[in-house]
Amino acid sequence: MQTQATLVDLLDMVLEKGLVIEADVIISVAGIPLIGLNLRAALAGMETMTSYGLMLDIDQRMRQEAARGPASNVIPT
Amino acid sequence: MSVEALYLYCVARVSTQEGFGPIGIEGALVYALSHQGLCAVAHDCPARPYESSDEPTVRGWVAAHHQVVAMAWARFADILPCRFNTILKGAPSLDPRESLRRWLERESQGLLERLARVEGKEERGVQVFWDRPTIARQLKAREGPLRDIALKITSLPEGTAYLHRQKLERLLSQELGLEAEARFKEFYPQIRASVDDIQVGRAGEAQGGRRMIMNLSCLLRRGREAGLREVLEKIERKEGFSARSTGPWPPYSFS
Numbered sequence: 079m080q081t082q083a084t085l086v087d088l089l090d091m092v093l094e095k096g097l098v099i100e101a102d103v104i105i106s107v108a109g110i111p112l113i114g115l116n117l118r119a120a121l122a123g124m125e126t127m128t129s130y131g132l133m134l135d136i137d138q139r140m141r142q143e144a145a146r147g148p149a150s151n152v153i154p155t
Numbered sequence: 156m157s158v159e160a161l162y163l164y165c166v167a168r169v170s171t172q173e174g175f176g177p178i179g180i181e182g183a184l185v186y187a188l189s190h191q192g193l194c195a196v197a198h199d200c201p202a203r204p205y206e207s208s209d210e211p212t213v214r215g216w217v218a219a220h221h222q223v224v225a226m227a228w229a230r231f232a233d234i235l236p237c238r239f240n241t242i243l244k245g246a247p248s249l250d251p252r253e254s255l256r257r258w259l260e261r262e263s264q265g266l267l268e269r270l271a272r273v274e275g276k277e278e279r280g281v282q283v284f285w286d287r288p289t290i291a292r293q294l295k296a297r298e299g300p301l302r303d304i305a306l307k308i309t310s311l312p313e314g315t316a317y318l319h320r321q322k323l324e325r326l327l328s329q330e331l332g333l334e335a336e337a338r339f340k341e342f343y344p345q346i347r348a349s350v351d352d353i354q355v356g357r358a359g360e361a362q363g364g365r366r367m368i369m370n371l372s373c374l375l376r377r378g379r380e381a382g383l384r385e386v387l388e389k390i391e392r393k394e395g396f397s398a399r400s401t402g403p404w405p406p407y408s409f410s
Binding site for chain 2: 079080081082083085086087088089090091092093094095096097098099104
């Protein structure tokens with residue numbers, strides 16, 4: 079079973095998902111084409127993100143962070 | 156120079172005022188800004204969205220956004236990742252940082268509820284594909300109008316055969332549509348039972364003979380992906396089907 083995330087997965091995630099804040103103070107981006115359809119199609123190849131040096135191995139990162147323990151300068155609530 | 160606006164990466168349930176260094180979009184200095192147990196991870200930015208049609212530029216921005224979110228996820232465990240270009244501008248004559256604090260206060264109940272929903276969880280993308288020619292062959296082998304026309308075509312003169320082939324294609328498309336629906340209804344409950352929450356997304360573009368018939372975002376307990384993996388491996392054992400799982404992701408789709 080394939081498991082490598084690709085650039086398209088990342089774009090779909092970051093551009094289309096995520097907390098959307100409805101508030102007067104948020105700058106609306108409605109109608110602003112950040113990335114044209116043509117460009118999107120051009121990026122639809124299956125290159126893995128690692129080939130761009132983009133993707134961090136999150137699992138690995140989390141294990142490292144867990145091993146480090148709580149951040150020393152985090153102020154407890 | 157006063158701060159014009161704040162680019163928001165995510166919200167977390169911690170109180171910290173630390174800086175994370177120049178890890179943001181275009182090397183921006185990323186830091187945490189807290190108010191009463193909630194914090195936003197942000198960088199100072201001009202009061203306008205990031206926009207470009209230059210591919211490498213956009214790739215870099217998107218990558219930086221996700222790397223900051225991933226860092227915060229590793230660090231703070233439960234976060235609500237923001238969408239790209241979530242930019243908070245201060246109310247007139249108000250520092251954006253103060254606007255942010257007020258927003259955190261105003262929204263605190265809603266944010267805490269959302270954080271509770273993703274506590275201890277991760278997101279995985281799940282896609283199921285089939286090989287169209289393989290499935291088409293299976294459908295044509297079943298008793299019914301499709302098989303009848305397919306058989307008939309072999310004994311017809313060319314002109315008539317052509318018309319029948321068109322009819323066959325139309326019927327095949329219909330049958331494939333129904334079959335895709337049936338398989339979705341078969342697989343969805345199995346996948347749903349192995350995760351905590353699910354969102355159905357739009358299927359992506361066809362790639363050669365391979366068609367996406369399911370595109371899901373799943374929320375599940377960290378470390379509990381074995382059940383999901385089993386379900387997907389079972390699907391893959393069916394002739395003509397393949398599956399793909401990405402992640403773990405911080406819970407973008409469930410924020």
